[in-house]
Amino acid sequence: xxxxxxEIFDECIxxxxxxxxxxxxxxxxxxxxxPEFGPMLMAAARLIxxxxxxxxxxxxxxxxxxxxxxxxxxxxxxxxxxxxxxxxAVKTPRWRxxxxxxxVVAVAIAVLSGTTVAxxxxxxxGSPFYPVKIAVEKARIGLTIxxxxxxxxxxxxxxxxxxxxxxxxQNDVHYQYLLRATAEDIALAxxxxxxxxxxxxxxxxxxxxxxxxxxxxxxxEKAPPSAKPALQRALTNVTRDKGKKKDSNGDNGxxxxxxxxxxxxKSEEIKKVNSGERTPSPSKVMPPKTPEPSTPKTPEPSxxxxxxxxxxxxxxxxxxxx
Amino acid sequence: xDDIVNLKNIVERAKNYDSEAFGQLYDMYFDKVxxxxxxxxxxxxxAEDIAEQVFLKALESIPGFEWRGIPFSAWLLRIASNxxxxxxxxNKYKTVDIEEETNLxxxxxxxxEYSAIREFDRKEVIKAIMSLTEDQQQVIIMRFIADMTNxxxxxxxxxxxxxxxxxxxxxxxxxxxxxxxxYNETRSR
Numbered sequence: 001x002x003x004x005x006x007e008i009f010d011e012c013i014x015x016x017x018x019x020x021x022x023x024x025x026x027x028x029x030x031x032x033x034x035p036e037f038g039p040m041l042m043a044a045a046r047l048i049x050x051x052x053x054x055x056x057x058x059x060x061x062x063x064x065x066x067x068x069x070x071x072x073x074x075x076x077x078x079x080x081x082x083x084x085x086x087x088x089a090v091k092t093p094r095w096r097x098x099x100x101x102x103x104v105v106a107v108a109i110a111v112l113s114g115t116t117v118a119x120x121x122x123x124x125x126g127s128p129f130y131p132v133k134i135a136v137e138k139a140r141i142g143l144t145i146x147x148x149x150x151x152x153x154x155x156x157x158x159x160x161x162x163x164x165x166x167x168x169x170q171n172d173v174h175y176q177y178l179l180r181a182t183a184e185d186i187a188l189a190x191x192x193x194x195x196x197x198x199x200x201x202x203x204x205x206x207x208x209x210x211x212x213x214x215x216x217x218x219x220x221e222k223a224p225p226s227a228k229p230a231l232q233r234a235l236t237n238v239t240r241d242k243g244k245k246k247d248s249n250g251d252n253g254x255x256x257x258x259x260x261x262x263x264x265x266k267s268e269e270i271k272k273v274n275s276g277e278r279t280p281s282p283s284k285v286m287p288p289k290t291p292e293p294s295t296p297k298t299p300e301p302s303x304x305x306x307x308x309x310x311x312x313x314x315x316x317x318x319x320x321x322x
Numbered sequence: 323x324d325d326i327v328n329l330k331n332i333v334e335r336a337k338n339y340d341s342e343a344f345g346q347l348y349d350m351y352f353d354k355v356x357x358x359x360x361x362x363x364x365x366x367x368x369a370e371d372i373a374e375q376v377f378l379k380a381l382e383s384i385p386g387f388e389w390r391g392i393p394f395s396a397w398l399l400r401i402a403s404n405x406x407x408x409x410x411x412x413n414k415y416k417t418v419d420i421e422e423e424t425n426l427x428x429x430x431x432x433x434x435e436y437s438a439i440r441e442f443d444r445k446e447v448i449k450a451i452m453s454l455t456e457d458q459q460q461v462i463i464m465r466f467i468a469d470m471t472n473x474x475x476x477x478x479x480x481x482x483x484x485x486x487x488x489x490x491x492x493x494x495x496x497x498x499x500x501x502x503x504x505y506n507e508t509r510s511r
Contacts (some may be wrong), residue, residue, distance in 0.1 A: 039498035047466035
C-alpha cells in the first residue's frame, strides 16, 4: 500500500514539474488514497515552484571565466607529455632516471642512423618518424645540465615547431598542435633561464619574433600564463621597431605593408593584450596569412625544412656539450 | 542514452583539462549547484560563492572521478554539500541574515513586484527548510529543487533508496506543517 502511494506521488510530482497537471488536479484524482498525500503534495509543489531562483548572470559569467582560466593553467601544469614525465620522475630513483635517459639516447642514436636520420629530421607531425625526432630532442634537452644551454635548446625546439607549422594550413589540426607545442617550448625555455631576468633569453626571443612575428602572435593566444609576458614584450618590441622604421622611411614604409598586410591589425591586437583587454583569438578574426613562397603551407616531405636554424644549432650544441 | 554517452564523453575530455568540456559542464550544472547552495545557506551571494568553489574543487578532483553509477550532478552536489558544511563550521554564516536577503535577492529577470512576491515565497520556503534535519534538507533540496531522482539522491548522500524515501516522507510532513504555520502567521499580521 505504501509503495503504491509513493509511485502515485512521484507520478504527480513529475506531471506538475512538466506542467502536465496542476496540484488541484492531482488532489482531485488521488487526494483520497492517503490522508498525508494532500499536504505532502502541496509542500512538494511549493518547493518545485520555488526552484526557479537563478544566480546573477554577471557573477555567473565572471565565475565561468575564472574557472576556465584555472582549467587552462591546470592544462599547462600537467601537459600530457610532461605529466607522464613528472609522474615517472617522482617514482623513479635518480640513478635509474639517469640510466633510463642514457638508454633512450643510446637507442635514439642507434635508431637515427643512415636514412632514418634524414627521414626523422625532415619529418612532420603525422609522419611515423616524427616521434623519433621529438624523442631525440627531449633526450638531448634532458641530458643538458647547463641552464643556459637547456634554454637555448628549448628555443631551438620552438623554432623547429615554427618551421614545421608553416607547412600546414591554419585550420589543420597539426597547425594548432604545433602552436601549442611552440608555446610550451618557449614557456619551458623561459622557466629554465629565469625568463624576463635573462637577457640572452630575451634577445633570442626578440630575434625569433623578428622573423616569425605573425606566428608568434598566434602562439601568444595559446601560451601559458607564465610565457605570456615575455612573448608580449618581444612582440611589442618588434611592433615598435617596425613603427620606427616606417616613420623613418616615410612613404617607403609601403614596402613593409606589402609584405605583411595585416600588421596594423596585429599591432592593435598586441596593444590590447598588453593592456589586459580581452580580444577574440586572432585566428578567428583575422584573414588567412599571406603564404610565404619559401615555406609552402602544404606538407612536402621531400623538401627540407628551413635551413640553418634548428639542426644547425643542434650540431653546434652537440659540440659544446661534448 | 545518447545524453549519457555524450555526458561521459564531455567528462572524459574534462578529465584531460579540456577547457571547452569544462565550460560545457559549467553551463549544464552551475544553476543546479547554485540552487542547491542557495536553499542550504539562504543567501544568494554565499550560494554564488559556493557554486563557484564547487567547480574549482571539481577541477582539482576530476581526474579521480569514475563512473560507478553515480551521476555527475550527484558528484557535484556532494562537493557542494561538503562546502556547505564548511560554511556552517565557519563563523561567516552568523553575519548573514535571511531577512536582509530579501531585497538583495530580487530576481532581475521579472518585474519588481512579481520578483518581490516570489522572493518572499522563497524566504518562507528557506525558513521552513532550515527547520529540518541535515539529512532531510539534503533530500528535499536535491529531490525538489535540484530535480534529482530518488536513486540519484541516494547516490549523492550515500544512503539507499528506501532511506531516501523515508527521509523525504518525514521532511514533507514537517514542511507542510511549518509552511502552514508560516502561512497562518503571515495572514494574521
